[in-house]
Amino acid sequence: MGSLQKLITLSLSDNRIDGPIPESFGKMLSLEFLDLSYNNLTGGIPKSLEALEYLKYLNVSFNKLSGEIPIGGPFANFTNQSFLSNNALCGISRFQVPPCQGKSHRRTSRKRVLYLFLYSLLGITSVIVASAIGFLILKRRKRNEPLGSTEVSSMRVHERVSYYELQQATNGFSEDNLLGTGSFSKVYKGVKDGMIFAVKVFKLELEGAFKSFDAECEILRNLRHRNLTKVITSCSTPNFKALVLEYMPNGTLDKWLHSHDLFLDMLQRLDIMIDVASALNYLHNGYSEPVVHCDLKPSNILLDENMVAHLSDFGIAKLLGAEDSFRQTKTIGTIGYIAPEYGQDGLVSTSCDVYSFGIVMMEAFIRRRPSDEMFTGDLSLKHWVNDSLPTGVAQIVDADLIRQKEEPLNAKMQCFISVMELALSCTSVSRDARVNVKEALLGLKKIRLQLVTS
16 A cells, blocks of 8 residues: 555555555655544554645544544644544544553552462352352352242343433423424433433324334444444333433434524535435345335434534434345334335335435535525425526525635535536436435545545
């Protein structure tokens, strides 16, 4: 790789690559964009990367890297966002990792080592003795248990909570605690022992609610990704079903796009789209079988305290299995966001999510819903964008983006045009003509690089 001295962009994310980052990467002297996130990389971050003076974007998040983060060269401009979820990294406080232990602290006297060894040996011996005594006590108790008694099971990481606990945490499922309403559920804010969380209560009186709960449990139980909503635990009885979810203090993307007192700048919107594309890429390519969300829209995109986006609401999501598509008799998605083949023929595939994502991209930068009253007859959000490119973009871009002074106007308009062109490539009428989500993600990262380097 070191011989590729004219290479500018290298994206190897989501490829299950293991082993160390090669020192030779430091010889790719023209590199501006390096994305190694979501792999199984181990070892340290090579100091040779400090020689990459043109490097503007680095992402090694969600690996198993260890050791000190370099601080020279381009690393002086990077933040903690480049190194997320590598628990063994250390370095300066700006990277929000533990400080590295100095060499002086590693020089321990022989006497101290000897004392430490003796104390450890004593501790281990005590644990063994205590365990043996505990085993004998349990064995004796078990002999005295009546037949048919319930065996003691090991404690799970997150025990299920009771209806009473959730009722207490949400103040009786009060409307004051209501965060949002979906097709099959209501979401409440809950507080218990100082912890804030979201409680998704399924409306079991509605047809499809039981199936929605089962689908969400099945899918979220096995999925783990930074940009997916995290399930903490659940509550399930014949008459009540709820999921306890990680609380997102900044609410939905829909709220941020369509509230007059809230604003997202160009870079924030771009980062949110990259987060959503990363989540979709994981669903489509990172699990044992592809998962189709089927209801992607701004109200199902949640923002945490750092404005990182998390995809939520998997109530109608589908596992594709060995096939790349299947036909569904009943279409449940949201009008304006669903792909033509899904709405007309019930055909479900990963391309359906890509189409919805293209519509969401348009809405995010234009701030008009596909259901806006201006879109009647043959005029739709997609047609409006298509007819306006490239000369009429000033008429469709969110006016608030133009008023902001953070980036030069020309750079922002070029960014907007690039995003709209990508959105149109996601929303082709023919599903075979659409880009896939991995291509969309790479395209967004390139657009971001162009914006930040302009």
